[in-house]
Amino acid sequence: MLMGGVSAAAMLLGGAAVAQDAPADPQASSEDTIVVTGSRIRRSNATTAIPTQIFTTDDIDESGTVDVGEILVDIPGVDSSLSPESTDLSIQNSGLSTINLRGLGSERTLVLIDGRRAVSNSGNGERVSLQTIPAGFVDSIEVTTGGASAIYGSDAIAGVANIILERNMEGVEVDARYGWADASGERETTLELTMGRNFDNDRGNIMVALSYDHETAVYADETRPDSLRTDDWSGNGEYNDYSLTSYIPGGRFESDDAWNVDGVWYNDKSLAPDDGRNPSVGFETALDGWNYRPGRTLSPEVTAYTAAARGRYELTPRIEVFADLLWSRVDSLYEGSYESAIYSTDIGPIGNTFDIGQISSSNPFIPAAVEETRSGSVSWYRRFVEVGQETRDNERETMRLATGLTGELGETWQWNAFATYGRFEQNQIQGNNLNYLNIHYALDVESDGAGGYQCADAGARADGCIPLNIFGEGSITPEMADYIRIDGHVQQIREQTVIGGSMDGELFDAPAGAVSAAFGLEWREETQDTNVDAIILEETTSLSVIPEIEASFDVVEAFAEVEIPLLETVTAQLAARVADYSTIGTISSYNVGGYWEPTDTLRFRTQYSRSQRAPTITEFYSAPRQDADDLRDPCDGLRPDGSGVTAPPGTGFDPAVIAANCLSNPGIQAFFADPNNVGQPFEFDGSVNAPNAGNNTLTEETADTFTIGAVWAPSFAEDLVFIVDYYNIKVEDAIGSVSTQTTVDLCYGSPNFPDNRFCDVVTRDTSNGRVIEVINRQENLNELLSEGIDVSVLWDFEVQSVPGEFGLDLRYSRSLADEYEFIGEAGTPVREDSNGSMYDPTHEARARLSWSRGDFYASYTLKYESGGIDDLDVDPSDPYYFEADDRFVSNIYARYRFGDDYRTTVYAGINNLFDDYGTFLPSNFNSGSTANLKGPQNDPIGRQFYVGLRSRF
Numbered sequence: 013m014l015m016g017g018v019s020a021a022a023m024l025l026g027g028a029a030v031a032q033d034a035p036a037d038p039q040a041s042s043e044d045t046i047v048v049t050g051s052r053i054r055r056s057n058a059t060t061a062i063p064t065q066i067f068t069t070d071d072i073d074e075s076g077t078v079d080v081g082e083i084l085v086d087i088p089g090v091d092s093s094l095s096p097e098s099t100d101l102s103i104q105n106s107g108l109s110t111i112n113l114r115g116l117g118s119e120r121t122l123v124l125i126d127g128r129r130a131v132s133n134s135g136n137g138e139r140v141s142l143q144t145i146p147a148g149f150v151d152s153i154e155v156t157t158g159g160a161s162a163i164y165g166s167d168a169i170a171g172v173a174n175i176i177l178e179r180n181m182e183g184v185e186v187d188a189r190y191g192w193a194d195a196s197g198e199r200e201t202t203l204e205l206t207m208g209r210n211f212d213n214d215r216g217n218i219m220v221a222l223s224y225d226h227e228t229a230v231y232a233d234e235t236r237p238d239s240l241r242t243d244d245w246s247g248n249g250e251y252n253d254y255s256l257t258s259y260i261p262g263g264r265f266e267s268d269d270a271w272n273v274d275g276v277w278y279n280d281k282s283l284a285p286d287d288g289r290n291p292s293v294g295f296e297t298a299l300d301g302w303n304y305r306p307g308r309t310l311s312p313e314v315t316a317y318t319a320a321a322r323g324r325y326e327l328t329p330r331i332e333v334f335a336d337l338l339w340s341r342v343d344s345l346y347e348g349s350y351e352s353a354i355y356s357t358d359i360g361p362i363g364n365t366f367d368i369g370q371i372s373s374s375n376p377f378i379p380a381a382v383e384e385t386r387s388g389s390v391s392w393y394r395r396f397v398e399v400g401q402e403t404r405d406n407e408r409e410t411m412r413l414a415t416g417l418t419g420e421l422g423e424t425w426q427w428n429a430f431a432t433y434g435r436f437e438q439n440q441i442q443g444n445n446l447n448y449l450n451i452h453y454a455l456d457v458e459s460d461g462a463g464g465y466q467c468a469d470a471g472a473r474a475d476g477c478i479p480l481n482i483f484g485e486g487s488i489t490p491e492m493a494d495y496i497r498i499d500g501h502v503q504q505i506r507e508q509t510v511i512g513g514s515m516d517g518e519l520f521d522a523p524a525g526a527v528s529a530a531f532g533l534e535w536r537e538e539t540q541d542t543n544v545d546a547i548i549l550e551e552t553t554s555l556s557v558i559p560e561i562e563a564s565f566d567v568v569e570a571f572a573e574v575e576i577p578l579l580e581t582v583t584a585q586l587a588a589r590v591a592d593y594s595t596i597g598t599i600s601s602y603n604v605g606g607y608w609e610p611t612d613t614l615r616f617r618t619q620y621s622r623s624q625r626a627p628t629i630t631e632f633y634s635a636p637r638q639d640a641d642d643l644r645d646p647c648d649g650l651r652p653d654g655s656g657v658t659a660p661p662g663t664g665f666d667p668a669v670i671a672a673n674c675l676s677n678p679g680i681q682a683f684f685a686d687p688n689n690v691g692q693p694f695e696f697d698g699s700v701n702a703p704n705a706g707n708n709t710l711t712e713e714t715a716d717t718f719t720i721g722a723v724w725a726p727s728f729a730e731d732l733v734f735i736v737d738y739y740n741i742k743v744e745d746a747i748g749s750v751s752t753q754t755t756v757d758l759c760y761g762s763p764n765f766p767d768n769r770f771c772d773v774v775t776r777d778t779s780n781g782r783v784i785e786v787i788n789r790q791e792n793l794n795e796l797l798s799e800g801i802d803v804s805v806l807w808d809f810e811v812q813s814v815p816g817e818f819g820l821d822l823r824y825s826r827s828l829a830d831e832y833e834f835i836g837e838a839g840t841p842v843r844e845d846s847n848g849s850m851y852d853p854t855h856e857a858r859a860r861l862s863w864s865r866g867d868f869y870a871s872y873t874l875k876y877e878s879g880g881i882d883d884l885d886v887d888p889s890d891p892y893y894f895e896a897d898d899r900f901v902s903n904i905y906a907r908y909r910f911g912d913d914y915r916t917t918v919y920a921g922i923n924n925l926f927d928d929y930g931t932f933l934p935s936n937f938n939s940g941s942t943a944n945l946k947g948p949q950n951d952p953i954g955r956q957f958y959v960g961l962r963s964r965f
Contacts, residue, residue, distance in 0.1 A: 062160065062605065062619060063721060063737050063802070067153040073919050073960065074871065074905045077191075077200070079225075080142035080153060084111050084173065086875070087858060089157055089802055089825045091115060110139045113157055113170035114741060114798045115830050115852055119628060120715075122160070122168040125175045125338070125412065128510065129165070131434025133410060135504030135542055135558075136630045136637065136704070138167060142175075144340040144410045146318035148187060148204040148221045151178040157802075158739065159621030159717030162587040162603040163573060166625040169715045169743065170798075177322065177336070180217050181208030183964050191958035195927055196235050198311060198953045199228045202960075216325035223318045229345070230311040230952050232945075238932050239945050239952070240305050255935045256301025259352035262485040263394040304349040307401060310945055310952035312346045331419040338412040348402040351446045351554050352395040359448045361551045362775060362785060368452045375457050376465055377481035396446060398488035399497045403443035410436045424526075425517030434508040439501065442555050447498040449552040454480035454495060500548050500555040505541045510534060516573075525577035532571055539564040540629045557703070559635035565595045567626070581609045585619075595632055599624035599712045613727055618720040627710040627747055631790045634706035641702035641752040645783055646760045647674035650694040652684050660753075661892075662885025665761030673765040679781035686780075696782050702752045705789045713792065715743040721802075731808035736801065743796035749788040750834055754844065756786060762837050770837075791834075794841055799829040816865030824857040850880030850896055850933075850949055867914060870906040877949060882937045896931035899949055916963040927955035 067083065075083040084090045091112040110133075113121045123130055123140035133141035153175055160168040187204040201224075208219035232239035242255045258264060317340065324334040358365040370389035371378070378390065416430030453472035457479040460466040467477035478495040481487045488496075514532025521527075542561040551557055573587040587603040605619030647670070649656035654671035674680055674694070683694055721737030750758075750770070759770040773787040805822040829845070830852045836842035846852040855878035862871035879896040886893045907919035930950035945952045 062156050062158045062617075063719070063735075064154055064156045067155075069150065069152075070907075071153075072147055072150065073907060073917070073962070074921065080145055080147070080150070080175065084142075084153065084155060086873075087155075087823060089114060089800075089856070090155065108134060108139065108141045108143075110134075110141055111173060113155075113173075114739070114800075115827075115846075116170040116741065116743070116796065116798055119631075119747075120167065120169040120625065120743075122164055122172045123175070124164065124172060126177055126336075126414075127174060128414060128430065128432055129508065129536070130412060131410065131436050131508040132506050132538075133408060133436050133438075135438055135502075135506065135540070136634065138628045141342065141408070141410075142173075143225075143314070143316050143342050144318065144338070144408075145175050146204070146221045146223045146320045146338070146340070148185065148206040148223055149177045149219070149320050149322075149338075150175060152176045158619060158719050159603060159623050159715060159741070161601040161623030161625070161715070162571065162589045162621060165569065165589070166591060166599065166601065166623065166712075169623045169625055169717070170741065177320075178206075178208075178219065179324070180210070181206065181219050182210055182217075183208065185962065185964040187960065187962040189958060189960035191956050193230075193953050193956040195954045196230045196310070196952060197228070198230045198956065199226075200956075200958070201226050212325070216323065218323040219321065221318070221320040223316070225314075225316045227311070227314045229309050229313040229347070231347075232305045232308045232310055236310065236929070236945060236952060236954075238929070239308075239310060240303065241932065242303050242305070243932070243934050256297055257304050257352075257395070258297040258301055259354075259393050259395040260300070260302040261350075261395050261397040263392055263482050263487075265390055265392050302395065304395075307347065308349055309345075309347045312344045315343045317341045327417075330421075331417060333415075333417050335415040336413070338410075340408075340410045342406075342408045342410075344406045344408075346404040348404075350395050350397045351399060351402055351444065352393070353446055353448060353451060353554070354393045355391045356777075356779065357448055358777075358784070359452060359552050368448055369455065371455055371482075372457075375455070376459070377457065377479075377483055377487070379483050392482060394482050396488065396493075396496070398486070398490075398493045399446065400444040400493075402445060403441070405441040405443060406438060407440075408436070408438045410434070421515070421517070425515060427513070427515040429513035430511075432508070432510045434506075436504075436506040438504045440504075442500040442502070445498050445500065446554040447496050447547075447552070448554065450477070450496045450498075451480065453477050454492070455482070498547065498553045498555060500545050500553070502545075502548070502558050503543045505539075507539045508536065510536045512536075514571075519574075522577060524579050524582075527577070528575045530571075530573045534569045534571075535566070536569070537564065537566040538629060540633075557636075557638040559637050561629070561633055561635070563629050563633040565593060565629065565632075567591050567593045578606075583607055591626070593626045596626050596710075596712055599626060613725045615723045616720075617722070619717070621715075621717045623715040623717065624712045625715070625747070626712050627706075627790070630706055631747055632706050632708055632710055634704070636703035636705040636787055638701060638703050639788070640699050641786070641788075643696075643700045643702075643752055643756060643783060643786070645696040646670050646757055647677075647680060647694055647781070648696055650674050650680070656693050659761070660757045660885070661883060661887075661890070663757055663761055665757070669763055669765075670760050673760045673762070676765070677776055677781060679776040679778045681781075682779055683781040694781060700752065700783050701785045703785065703787055704749065705787050707790045710747055710790060711745060711792055713743050713745045713747050715741060717741045729807070729809070733804075733806045735804040735806070738801050739799065741796075741798045744794075745792040746794075746796040746832065747790055748793050748796070748832065749790055750793075751844075752786045752788060754842075755788075756783065758836060758842070764837060768837055793832055793834040795833040797829050797831050797833075798827075800825060800827045802826075816863050819860075819862040819864070819871075821860040821862075822857070823859075824855070827852060827854050827856075845884060848878075848881055849884055850882060853878045853880050853949075867909045868906070869908075871904070873903040873905070875901045875903070879931070880949065882933070894937060896933070896949055899928060899930060901928055901951070902926060911963070915965060916961070918959075918961050920959040921957075923956045923958070924951060924954055929954050 065087065072083060110118045111121060112118050118139045119137055130140045132138045133144060155173050157171040160172050164172055185206045189202040191200040204223040206221040208217060210217050319339045320337065322336040324332055326332050353368060355368055355370045357368045359368060360366060370391050373389055412434045414430060414432040416428060418428040420426055453467050453469050454477055456468040457465050458468040465479045467473050467479055476495065478492050480492050480496065512532060512534035514530060516530035518526040519529050540561055540563050544558050544560055547553060548555045548557055569589060569591040571589040576584045578584055584606040589601045592598045601623045603619060603621040607615055607617040609615045646660055647657060650671060654675060657667050657671045659665040659667050659670065680694055683689055719737055719739045724734045726732060755770050756774055759768065759774050762768045765771060773789060774783065775785040776782060777784050803824045807820040809818050811818060827847050830847040831843055831845040833841050833843040848854045857876040858873065860871055860873040862869065877899045879898045882894040902925040903921065903923045904925060905921035907917055909917045929945060929952060
């Protein structure tokens with residue numbers, strides 16, 4: 013709950029900043045000044061034109077987790093950009109926890125620690141992982157939604173999350189917490205120790221904090237039956253059990269014909285144990301395929317260690333020195349499926365490749381049962397289960413240092429000067445991958461002249477080549493598996509150095525009140541160094557290709573802010589910032605806002621801001637780095653006469669144009685020329701390599717943000733507050749990339765095929781026509797738009813004849829638009845809207861009802877998310893139209909405080925009370941995943957219980 017014990021008057025004067033269960037400080041006066049994230053000016057009662065929400069340590073308790081990111085996504089308008097559950101398939105970001113304001117992406121959300129920037133925790137973007145903040149050190153969290161670039165920097169287009177650390181603790185505090193999920197089996201253990209003391213007659217304070225948090229993994233198994241389902245959507249309102257893979261552990265030796273016209277032999281069935289089917293029936297994936305889901309990670313194992321120390325000392329009554337050290341190490345382990353390969357798997361970079369190859373007719377491992385009918389070399393498909401599950405083991409270490417001076421000038425001015433240094437290092441081991449080159453050598457086997465076998469290539473033998481038998485399940489021995497297995501290491505280092513200073517205070521007295529101002533100067537340098545094993549760059553393995561980067565930029569920024577009381581009831585707030593980047597030159601931002609209080613119970617507020625964001629290191633410098641996307645090929649279903657294709661939903665493309673473009677591709681021509689494919693349509697629907705790439709011709713993006721809102725505390729009800737805010741954020745020249753699916757659709761739907769910019773980044777295999785790569789290159793898109801309305805109702809009340817006090821906290825967010833526009837063919841704008849999709853629900857709400865009496869507090873929280881549509885381009889009358897159910901999640905929580913000065917708290921709760929893990933999404937949907945329960949509205953962990961004890965002494 014974000015309000016309790018806070019009067020409506022204080023709520024009104026503080027804009028939208030409200031604190032959960034924050035008892036009034038008996039020593040605080042109405043003239044106390046504080047800094048609120050929406051402004052750098054210290055102001056009475058925290059008045060600001062920008063909506064701000066404040067969270068306290070009680071909110072952390074009530075969330076049942078110490079992950080600050082998980083806490084913040086509880087409120088509408090704040091989304092999880094990355095989470096341990098959503099990033100398991102991510103090559104570089106698995107295990108991270110970051111937030112995303114207004115759906116504009118983590119790169120447009122600025123995360124601060126005590127108002128200062130923090131080094132990124134990601135090697136491919138500007139993302140601060142909120143797991144790296146020791147929860148025991150956190151005093152409060154302030155979230156500002158609205159353009160704040162003029163105040164804090166260009167990254168704050170969508171808003172700011174400011175983590176405020178505790179400043180003056182005395183004593184020792186211990187916190188122990190344990191959580192368990194009854195269905196999925198997930199367990200979480202948290203231990204925290206925080207110590208602090210004043211010294212030298214309270215002129216100084218020193219604090220130390222240590223914490224440990226461990227979350228066990230959740231796997232696809234019988235505890236979550238839907239995680240094992242192999243359903244695809246049939247298009248007639250039913251599920252079909254078709255989502256299996258033809259890459260099976262025993263190996264598949266392809267084609268329904270035992271003999272082909274070229275004399276090459278193919279075995280059409282698996283060498284797995286007999287399943288009782290007629291042996292003359294060829295392999296059918298829907299019946300003979302393999303379910304690759306069991307054992308995969310739905311939520312990875314995550315272990316976080318944090319340590320922190322901070323100190324301050326009053327050098328003189330008006331000058332104070334401070335120093336902070338924050339350290340964290342976060343380990344995460346993701347376990348995927350088993351790697352597979354086929355005879356035509358490419359070895360080497362695109363443009364200089366060769367195949368693993370077919371199995372020679374002289375190979376001694378060909379089973380005797382097929383030796384009689386074999387002729388020529390053998391083509392094969394196989395999943396290499398004996399090598400082990402693919403893993404991504406991440407170790408992320410972060411260190412943040414800050415030191416500086418703060419002081420006072422005269423009666424109303426304050427100043428500060430600081431320097432910060434941050435270093436992030438990620439070491440990732442990609443485990444149990446396949447060495448394609450070694451497979452190539454190991455399949456070429458000859459007699460060793462002594463009754464055994466050896467690899468035919470002498471150089472490979474000298475390097476330890478082991479002959480490989482892929483015929484049948486379990487045919488690969490541990491020695492064979494060791495030879496074809498490869499683990500890869502990736503190291504990414506980010507460093508940030510900031511030196512800055514600022515002043516704020518009252519300039520002069522005007523008729524309506526004091527005119528206040530803040531101004532400052534800041535220099536910042538960011539560097540990135542990515543190092544990978546040489547074999548990764550050779551592209552001879554299944555290891556994800558991550559390019560090496562050594563890049564940096566620096567920027568000098570100057571800012572100013574002023575608050576002008578125009579009338580007793582009207583105040584204007586102005587801010588401006590100029591930044592000079594070493595990469596793109598000078599950019600500027602400004603902010604104009606204010607508020608009007610026509611009565612003691614009503615306030616209106618508004619702001620308009622112009623913000624410019626410079627590209628990040630990754631956006632500007634990165635070479636293509638490997639990733640994968642699902643693709644529905646527009647050429648899928650094509651036949652040699654041009655029939656069989658349909659236009660992608662919502663595009664309006666001419667199927668005849670698509671067919672002609674597809675038939676002109678040399679790879680698809682080679683597919684139809686293959687005698688094995690006579691009478692067969694061209695088929696491709698699956699995952700493709702979709703590397704992300706930077707672009708050093710990028711320019712800055714420019715965002716215009718408009719917000720207007722009102723806060724009303726009606727006189728007819730004590731401690732009742734209504735808040736409404738409208739926002740409109742339009743980003744011109746937005747930095748981003750066109751999606752893989754859209755790129756391929758626009759390439760093949762164009763009359764100008766192949767001479768258009770979308771075809772330039774699409775590569776097909778010249779031997780079979782399959783799409784093998786679509787480069788997602790960063791560019792300045794035409795426009796991003798985010799628009800919506802936020803509504804809150806906050807009320808502390810009592811009910812006659814019922815003891816205790818009640819609290820009501822209602823928050824609702826209505827998305828009106830979430831879309832992006834880019835320039836398509838012939839300069840025609842193409843607009844894509846995601847509002848109402850599964851990734852962008854139209855309606856989000858949270859309602860919390862609390863009751864407290866004396867030392868006891870309890871609450872019930874209901875979270876609502878409207879069901880999203882899988883593909884907004886599909887008409888509701890189409891059989892493939894699918895809309896997820898609305899989702900309701902209930903949480904309960906209780907705590908009791910006791911002991912001297914109530915210094916001990918015991919608390920407990922249940923999250924996801926009714927174990928709602930969301931709508932099952934078939935894997936052939938846009939929002940579905942082959943891992944199952946990994947859609948944007950799924951919760952693989954499910955109902956979770958937790959208990960905790962905190963004591964300070």
